[in-house]
Amino acid sequence: MAQNHQMASRCMLLSSERLTNSLYHKLLSLPIADKLHVDPESIGEASVDFGLIVREIPVAVLRPSHPEDIAILVAFAYNKFPIPFTISARGCGHSVRGQAMARDGVVVDMTSLGNKTTVSWSQSLGHYADVGGQQLWIDVLEETLKHGVAPVSWTDYLYLTVGGTLSNAGISGGTFRYGPQISNVYEMDVITGTGHFLTCSPHENPELFHSVLGGLGQFGIITRARIALGPAPKRAKWVKMLYSDFSAFTTDQERLISRHRRDQDEVLDYVEGQLFMRRNSDSWISFFSSLDHPRLMSLVTEHELLYCIEVAKFYDECTQSAVDKDLEKILKDLSHGPEFLYQKDVGYVDFLNRVRVGEMVLREQGLWNVPHPWLNLFVPKSRIADFNTGVFKNIVLKKNMTTELVLIYPMNNDKWDDRMSAVIPDEDVFYAVGFLHSSGFEDWQEFDLQNKEVLHFCEDNGIKQYLPNYSTESDWIQHFGPKWRKFEENKAQFDPKMLLSPGQNIFNHNQGMNSKIDGV
Numbered sequence: 001m002a003q004n005h006q007m008a009s010r011c012m013l014l015s016s017e018r019l020t021n022s023l024y025h026k027l028l029s030l031p032i033a034d035k036l037h038v039d040p041e042s043i044g045e046a047s048v049d050f051g052l053i054v055r056e057i058p059v060a061v062l063r064p065s066h067p068e069d070i071a072i073l074v075a076f077a078y079n080k081f082p083i084p085f086t087i088s089a090r091g092c093g094h095s096v097r098g099q100a101m102a103r104d105g106v107v108v109d110m111t112s113l114g115n116k117t118t119v120s121w122s123q124s125l126g127h128y129a130d131v132g133g134q135q136l137w138i139d140v141l142e143e144t145l146k147h148g149v150a151p152v153s154w155t156d157y158l159y160l161t162v163g164g165t166l167s168n169a170g171i172s173g174g175t176f177r178y179g180p181q182i183s184n185v186y187e188m189d190v191i192t193g194t195g196h197f198l199t200c201s202p203h204e205n206p207e208l209f210h211s212v213l214g215g216l217g218q219f220g221i222i223t224r225a226r227i228a229l230g231p232a233p234k235r236a237k238w239v240k241m242l243y244s245d246f247s248a249f250t251t252d253q254e255r256l257i258s259r260h261r262r263d264q265d266e267v268l269d270y271v272e273g274q275l276f277m278r279r280n281s282d283s284w285i286s287f288f289s290s291l292d293h294p295r296l297m298s299l300v301t302e303h304e305l306l307y308c309i310e311v312a313k314f315y316d317e318c319t320q321s322a323v324d325k326d327l328e329k330i331l332k333d334l335s336h337g338p339e340f341l342y343q344k345d346v347g348y349v350d351f352l353n354r355v356r357v358g359e360m361v362l363r364e365q366g367l368w369n370v371p372h373p374w375l376n377l378f379v380p381k382s383r384i385a386d387f388n389t390g391v392f393k394n395i396v397l398k399k400n401m402t403t404e405l406v407l408i409y410p411m412n413n414d415k416w417d418d419r420m421s422a423v424i425p426d427e428d429v430f431y432a433v434g435f436l437h438s439s440g441f442e443d444w445q446e447f448d449l450q451n452k453e454v455l456h457f458c459e460d461n462g463i464k465q466y467l468p469n470y471s472t473e474s475d476w477i478q479h480f481g482p483k484w485r486k487f488e489e490n491k492a493q494f495d496p497k498m499l500l501s502p503g504q505n506i507f508n509h510n511q512g513m514n515s516k517i518d519g520v
């Protein structure tokens with residue numbers, strides 16, 4: 001029996017090798033042959049991601065100079081090659097579970113398309129930017145600032161690509177007010193899985209537009225997005241407040257995000273939150289002055305868990321004189337003690353780019369390129385108190401493994417568009433909870449076990465994964481819920497041969513599970 005199995009595996013391996021060899025030679029006949037790379041460095045880079053947990057080896061990496069190069073590749077896979085091969089757009093590979101990989105297929109290194117941001121103005125849209133899907137948000141910021149404007153919706157980290165975040169949602173502390181990044185797109189150019197190049201918007205090819213946003217790369221490759229801009233502020237008042245009582249913490253967070261009309265003075269620009277423990281103090285202590293460190297450490301030792309609300313209010317020359325008063329009004333009735341409020345005044349760009357500072361420190365310590373068994377969730381407001389007891393207290397605190405950042409912050413459902421593919425809980429308010437674990441190469445499985453325990457708690461609680469990672473079709477069906485049928489129909493329409501983003505493991509189960517790095 002075991003011998004038969006081994007023989008079958010070997011036969012499959014040989015036929016897969018023959019296929020990849022023949023694919024490679026066929027690819028060389030294309031007019032994009034000189035942009036295809038098979039050197040070990042290119043293949044090695046495209047086989048891993050920020051997670052450093054999964055490895056999938058592609059046949060080649062395409063470094064396109066124009067979007068047309070991608071269309072040629074996809075049209076060839078769809079029309080000409082007898083057995084379709086998979087294609088994955090890769091932004092920066094900041095995924096953590098192989099989502100941008102393509103085993104035995106072709107990875108498209110989107111960044112080779114270079115920088116392209118054009119800022120314009122129209123009567124109906126005000127300022128907007130046309131940006132390449134490959135662009136990093138930091139570059140979009142730099143370019144738009146030259147015009148005194150900036151995107152309104154951000155992620156915490158700016159070295160992510162526009163196409164990569166729009167394929168998920170793109171969330172941060174501003175989402176409660178401005179919606180996720182996918183709610184701030186007017187139009188896109190997309191290469192579908194049939195190799196067609198289409199412009200889409202809520203009015204033109206709306207099915208494609210809505211399916212691509214939050215669509216996990218399943219329906220097309222975004223080559224351009226037209227995104228909303230607003231006036232760029234100059235500076236930020238950045239405040240952190242500490243709570244030992246979870247209910248007081250969530251009540252105040254929810255109160256802060258309940259004021260979310262875009263034009264109010266008495267509204268924050270950013271509301272997030274974190275879980276502070278003694279064990280993960282390296283991830284949160286640096287914000288505070290060293291004079292406060294002993295007091296904070298004794299507080300966290302006393303309470304074991306502290307909850308921190310983090311807010312920001314942006315200002316410029318015109319609002320400078322009022323900002324302190326406005327902030328005082330917004331924060332005045334909150335229930336943290338006044339002695340537990342810490343404030344900074346920083347440049348707008350420094351605020352937006354704050355995670356880069358932490359990245360540089362970790363890089364210097366050799367702690368950036370390590371496995372990242374992350375878990376990100378959307379927890380409905382009605383379950384968040386149970387989540388605190390069932391997960392933060394009974395799993396995270398008891399296991400005493402978590403050394404990294406744990407994020408927890410609420411957002412408003414009405415800032416999301418249900419026609420889009422992104423999946424969120426069915427409640428007016430829900431929380432983003434992120435366990436941003438780093439681990440050693442030998443022990444990431446232990447964090448995965450903890451993640452599994454958390455996911456077990458989440459079953460039947462209306463909790464959804466953000467940046468989802470599932471391995472079976474039934475899990476995906478459950479994840480998408482009522483949206484699954486539409487998701488499947490859209491796949492059949494825009495990528496009928498299931499060529500795109502196979503690393504998401506939604507439609508490509510016949511390829512088996514991704515291989516693990518330690519198993520290669």
Ligand code: FAD
Binds near residue numbers: 091092101171
């Ligand atoms: P990749 O990982 O390269 O790709 C992600 C998926 O999108 C893949 O399936 C890929 O095939 C597909 N894809 C990539 N480009 C395109 C395109 N042009 N068209 C169609 N499909 C495409 N997310 C947040 O929402 N908020 C945060 O604050 C946040 N902070 C982060 C901080 C760090 C340090 C890291 C590593 C990640 C963070 N993320 C955050 C997650 C991030 O949004 C995802 O990793 C996302 O995938 C973007 O990464 P990327 O651009 O490198 O895309």
